[in-house]
Structures are given as structure tokens and as C-alpha cells.
Amino acid sequence: MATFERFQEIEGSTLGLLVSVLLFTTVLPLMILGFSYLHGFAENVSPGTVWIREVGLRHPRSDEVRLAFGEAAGLRTSWSFLGVAGFLVWGIPMSMTIAAIYAKAWRRAELPLIQRTARGSVWFILYLMMVVCRQRIVFSSDHPHGVRVLLFAVALVPVWIFWSLTPVLLIRQGARGWSYLALAGFAGVVIDGIAIPLSARLIFPLLLDGWNGFGPIGVTMALLTWTAVIGTGWVVTACLGAVLWERQAPAQEVVELQTAEVAGVT
Numbered sequence: 234m235a236t237f238e239r240f241q242e243i244e245g246s247t248l249g250l251l252v253s254v255l256l257f258t259t260v261l262p263l264m265i266l267g268f269s270y271l272h273g274f275a276e277n278v279s280p281g282t283v284w285i286r287e288v289g290l291r292h293p294r295s296d297e298v299r300l301a302f303g304e305a306a307g308l309r310t311s312w313s314f315l316g317v318a319g320f321l322v323w324g325i326p327m328s329m330t331i332a333a334i335y336a337k338a339w340r341r342a343e344l345p346l347i348q349r350t351a352r353g354s355v356w357f358i359l360y361l362m363m364v365v366c367r368q369r370i371v372f373s374s375d376h377p378h379g380v381r382v383l384l385f386a387v388a389l390v391p392v393w394i395f396w397s398l399t400p401v402l403l404i405r406q407g408a409r410g411w412s413y414l415a416l417a418g419f420a421g422v423v424i425d426g427i428a429i430p431l432s433a434r435l436i437f438p439l440l441l442d443g444w445n446g447f448g449p450i451g452v453t454m455a456l457l458t459w460t461a462v463i464g465t466g467w468v469v470t471a472c473l474g475a476v477l478w479e480r481q482a483p484a485q486e487v488v489e490l491q492t493a494e495v496a497g498v499t
Contacts, residue, residue: 239472243337249465252334255327256460262320263361269305270312278305284456286372288433294441301452324361328353331467332403338471339478340491341405349403356402363395389426396421396470400478406490413481417474424470429463436462 240246265280272278281302285295311317329349336343344352370388371381397418400407408414440458444451479487 235476236473245468248334249468252464252467253461257457259323259327269308272305274305274309280305288437301449324357328357335403335471339404339475352402363391366391389422392426393418393422413478416477420470420474424466429466
């Protein structure tokens with residue numbers, strides 16, 4: 234209940250939609266480019282495979298996604314310093330947006346612009362590293378179902394580390410009460426590490442069916458809709474992490490940090 238109230242307080246629905254646009258225009262292209270590069274921009278490989286295996290699509294839905302994404306060879310010209318840098322630069326406004334969301338959810342004054350930019354850049358790099366690490370652990374090769382479940386659990390470790398470090402990087406005096414930040418990481422594990430990936434395997438195929446007949450545009454709309462779910466999940470993660478931290482950290486420290494002036498120590 235407290236998490237829902239915090240979500241309402243910061244207008245989480247609107248913020249979730251904003252994050253979804255940034256995810257769609259920044260993270261998704263980088264994932265596609267990275268996958269294509271690792272597979273040598275082969276003509277017989279579709280970058281859509283990265284999403285197909287993430288949500289566990291099967292024929293005929295998987296064929297629909299492969300067709301929409303085309304062949305990895307078509308992205309060879311985009312793999313250049315300027316091409317990749319163009320998407321990486323968009324990671325800065327994305328990370329600054331997440332920083333603003335965390336400041337609202339944790340009821341902290343926002344960091345100065347330079348610090349938001351610097352810390353946000355580090356946060357975005359760590360996020361990409363977490364995504365790659367998780368993909369490598371879970372999808373490095375074909376495994377029996379039982380082994381894959383075990384690997385899925387192991388892959389939650391980098392997810393927990395990343396979301397535990399997120400308040401440290403993105404909010405003012407985020408390292409204060411560090412012993413309780415593991416709870417913020419736990420919120421990330423539950424939502425971003427478990428709930429979103431598992432629900433994607435149930436809901437995303439239904440989204441594709443809803444856009445059946447629209448071809449690549451239908452796949453695009455399904456992806457855009459799902460990024461809205463992810464974006465909203467990230468906002469809920471910020472709110473839940475804040476509530477869990479406030480309930481465990483010393484009350485005096487919570488009040489002090491939430492009432493600190495903008496000119497306070499960062």
C-alpha cells in the first residue's frame with residue numbers, strides 16, 4: 234500500500250511512459266547492435282533472436298519477430314564509432330530521467346547537473362554490463378530446463394548488485410544507510426529480475442496476437458507496449474526500494490536525508 238501511494242505521489246504512470254520511450258530508443262537498439270556484432274553480422278541471423286529467446290517465443294510468433302527485425306548483416310554499417318556513440322549518448326538523458334525518478338521516490342533533493350550527468354553515465358554503463366552479464370549467464374548455450382532455471386537464479390545476482398548500487402549513484406547521499414541498500418536491490422530483483430521477465434513470457438505473445446496481421450508495425454507496437462510495462466516496473470522498483478529502506482533505516486537518518494537542503498553534502 235505504501236509503495237502504491239508513493240507511486241501515485243510521484244505520478245509514476247507518467248514517468249513510466251517516459252522511461253519506456255527512452256528504453257525503446259536507446260537500450261533496444263544497443264541490444265540489437267550488440268547481438269549482431271557478436272554474431273558477425275551474419276546474413277542468416279536475425280537480431281530479433283535476442284528478444285525471441287528473452288520472452289521464449291515459439292513458431293509462428295518467432296518467425297514474425299525474425300521477419301520484422303530482418304538480418305544482422307543489414308546493421309553492419311551502423312556498427313561504427315559514430316553509430317554506436319549516437320545511441321550511447323541517449324543513455325545520458327535516460328539515466329538523468331531515472332535519477333530524477335529516484336530523487337522523487339526517495340524524497341531527496343536532486344543532484345547538481347554535472348553530478349547527475351557523471352553519475353548517470355556510470356549508472357548507464359553498469360546497466361549495460363548487467364544486461365550483458367545476465368544474457369551470458371542465462372542464454373550462453375542450450376541447457377536442460379532444470380539447468381536453465383538454476384542459471385536464471387544465478388543471473389539474479391548481477392541484477393541485485395545493480396539495483397543496490399542505483400540509489401548510491403543516482404540520489405543525494407545515496408550511500409548513507411548503506412547496510413539497508415540491499416533491500417533496494419531486492420526490490421529490483423523481485424520486479425526487474427523476476428516479475429518482468431516471467432510475465433513477458435505470458436503477456437508478450439498475447440500482445441503479438443493483438444497486432445496480428447500488421448506485420449513489422451505490429452511487432453513494433455507490441456515491443457513499445459511492453460517497454461511501457463518495463464518502464465512502469467522501474468518506477469515501482471524505485472518506490473518499493475525507497476519504502477523498504479525507510480522502514481529499516483534509523484528514523485532520524487531518514488528524516489535528515491529527506492529534509493536536507495539542496496546545498497547539502499552529496
